[in-house]
Amino acid sequence: MTLLRLELILVFVLKRNPHRKVIRIIKLLKIAGLVLALFSAPWAQTLDKFKSDLLNLTNSGQKAEAGLPRPSLLDAAVDEKSYVVGPGDILLLNLLGELNYNYQITITPEGTAFIPSVGSVQVSGLTLKQAKEKMIVKVLTRYKGVEVTVTLIGLREFVVSVVGEVQEPGIYPARASQRVVDLIYQAKGLAKGASKRNIQVKRRDGTVLWVDFEKFQRAGDYKRNPYLLEGDVIFVPVRQKEIGRLGIYGAVRLPGEFEFCPGDSLFDLIELGQGVRDDALLEEAELQRLNPDGSTQTIKLNLSELYASNPGPQNIPLQPEDRVFIRFKPNPYAQAEATILGEIKLPGSYPIQEGKTKLTDLVSLAGGFAPTASLVEAQMYRTNSANLPDSDMMRLIQASPGSLKPDEFEYLKSRQSGTPGRVSVDFVRLFQQKEFSQDRLLRDGDSVYVPAPSLVVNVAGQVVRSGLVPYSKGLSATEYVKLAGGYSGQANKGKIYLVKRGSGEWTRLGGKQEIEPGDTIWIPMRPDRNFWNTFKDIVLTVGSIATTYFVIDQATK
Template sequence: MLLLFFILSSTLFAQNSLPWQERSFKPVKDSLLLAAGDNFIVPSSGNLSDEEYIVGPGDRFFISVMGIEEITFTPVIDYENNIYIPGLGAVNLRHNTLKSAKLKLDSLVQYNFRKVKTFIALSEIRKVKVQITGSVKNPGGLILFANSRLSDIISSGKFLEETADIRNILVTSSDNSRMKFDLLRFFRLGELSQNPYIREGDFIYIPRFDRHVTLSGSVSYPGVYEFVEGESLADIISTAGGFTSDARKDSIEIIRFDEEGKTQYSAYIDIQKDNLKGILLRDRDRILIRKDPTLFEEHIVLVEGYVKYPGYYRIEKNVTKLTDIIKLAGGLHPEASLVDASLYRNVRREEFDPEYERIKMIPRADMTEDEYDYFKSKARERKGKLVVDFVSLLEKGDKGEDVFLKRNDRIDFPAKKNYVTIIGQVVNPGKLEYKDGFSVEDYIRLAGGFGWRALDSEVRVVKSSTGEWVDAEDVDDLSPGDIIWVPEDPPSPPFWTIFKDTLNILGQVATVVAATVAVVVSVR
């Protein structure tokens, strides 16, 4: 039961975590943060929006009055939200933005002075205390500068759980007003309205990820998104980075459950006819935006190897043939091998061969001869290779070999193999220059002859054109690129092993003889 609990827990956790890059928050390595401790947040930006920032107790202003002489003041807002300027009076700044607070202070100065210029700025920012709870690692109180935004808490890397829902963050202010914020839209689209300044006494609740919608297909960031009440199809697509250039926009499919949550049905959307803003999403909706197969489909082939101009070339479907591309590539280099040239076709789905997969699981000693032959043939098969006789095509003009090319074909012209390779038990294994009319024995002689442990009766030749293994005595003509393999005669077992096995066999024979004699005697 305990094991089952851990398995289920890990499965649920995997399903409820969202792998967005915006969630990969790492603690900021900042000297101010390290000195301040875990429950203090340094704002990510020192800039202030004077239309958003609400002044409060602890904020300090710098006021310069420039007339015949300059007079400066540095008043601080007290705990009753009043600010007092000596000799001028007091102003209450409760619930005032920085912009409106500056206007009130300027009015106070202008009322007391005539024909002066003023300069008013916020010189010191107060600290505030807030509470954070929900799907966080360390719920509790936090101390922040008053110009900190919601994203500063989340992106600090100290609080967010992987299961947290950052699209439905609930902030309750000290006056009991509540607002929800979608922080992902700030991270993706820079919407400051979804990333407010934190105020004194705010209670921040980050829910656990539960309700969701799935967006698949041709958008910049497909995946699973937290469900937001009242969100439209247009909203979720913009949050996902918008359509990609190959999106099919005339048949967006929304698969959703009925009101009882038991039966699914589909609705189809055309952005030319339907208002995406007016289509509201529901929990567990699955939105499919398919790729338009007629857009940006490249008809390109790749020519490699010994041609004059290797590289990519454009083709026309059912028009461009193999010889056309060879001409465009400038023709063949004199060292190009027609025997080893190949044409590969990109097969999107490789055919599954159950018989080959079965045989692969069988040890070699347990295979039948037919199974082993089939296994070798399949193992030698070159995936995607088309059978084209380049010699007949380019030297004999056989038009039957001049195939139509398809997109993503690859044509390769390797260098000529003017050598024969000899490996195994010879004195000097390696590559030997190909000589017309030379036999296997001639090449073994050029390689210094057989090694002292060579199994000279089992020499094999691997044909370069087919990969087939042939007994040396059955080879009439060698070709460039062929491989001669001289196997090793395995060493005899050590004397002690032979001696021990012989004793075991003799002991077993003696036991059988003794048992037989005993039976005969007992019968008499």
């Protein structure tokens, strides 16, 4: 309307003043009016409809995408020969040829697949392969000259019960792509004392499957970790601790004892031990079997044949309480080593040659002693040394305390207080005084420890406050005893011992022995003196002498 008014005004002006510019403006206004009329008429409505259709097309595409089945997390591609079809599974049926159609088919709660223009096909309980074949045959009875394909595009959901020894028993949602172990994890894992190898899956048709949770964890074995079905009940029993065990020892990666599971074989037990080591002597393994009468039977095994037959007839079935022993190969190239720690410039373990490398060589390999090293207190240990039998030691241990002589009692105490495996070495004489008679040949596993100065002396035995007292150069044993509170009432003051820290040597104080940091001053207990026993011994001795004198006197008359 505004343009029309403007045009009328310009026409009126043109009659009064017919100028070319005014004529051009009137023509432009007419063109503008035609454009506005075009978009204000049905053309404008058509454009709006096009915009609306475009928006609806986008929304419908989004809805169609939202209607597709949610993708499942799979540990492997679905095997059509073993996957069992059930209500809720989604299949895609494609027809190619004279007809080109595709249908998305959801298996009904009754277990049927409804195919448009064809009819229903009962597929629940069939394997995916069987269901595909049955549906294709049904379609080809209706349509000729077409290619038919059936594809699983969505997995069904259902519920499974988890009961027994789990952290949170209950009913849990599951999908056909999940396995038993997945539901155990959903139940927060196994409870303390639960069986790991005798878990059962009870199915609606009465079938019972055995699940081996431990073998799946140790060896990644899926054979005893099946896929789930509708209505499954997972039962986790209590583990039997006293009976029903298997053991594997020696040259395996993870030796130990495991629960027995029905159907266990030799190869299963080796897999539980995570396989044999590279240094296993496969030709010389043994199976120890407990017979019903309590006797033990030894069965020789050749694991090379077991692996060669993969696993074949050598994979013998196992029984509860079986034990398998796999020997190690002899290793002539094993590297021997010794360790030196403490106040050393380069502490650590060093390769040695048994029978050739000496203690001085080891110290040299480690860069020598640090300035703070206390050679007086340094010690050498041989941890793999055999415990040599000591018949006299055993006699003293088995004897009653009252029957021991004082010296025997002291020897027993010194042996029992000693450090097992300590090698007698005087580091001061060897490294400062160069007395190489103190040098020692090293063996595999030997260790040397060089401490910093302890600056204490241990006062033990019959003192008021036994323990560590500060070291002070030049102090006597009596002065150290005073620092420990003095002698107790039972102290044997005339028999005091000094135990050297480095060598463990026991010496009786009384001379001018130097007391050094780390030494031990030991004050024994005074032996009990029974007056009546002493008097009785004197009387018996005098009587014996008198009797002897009387006999001799009578014989000479």
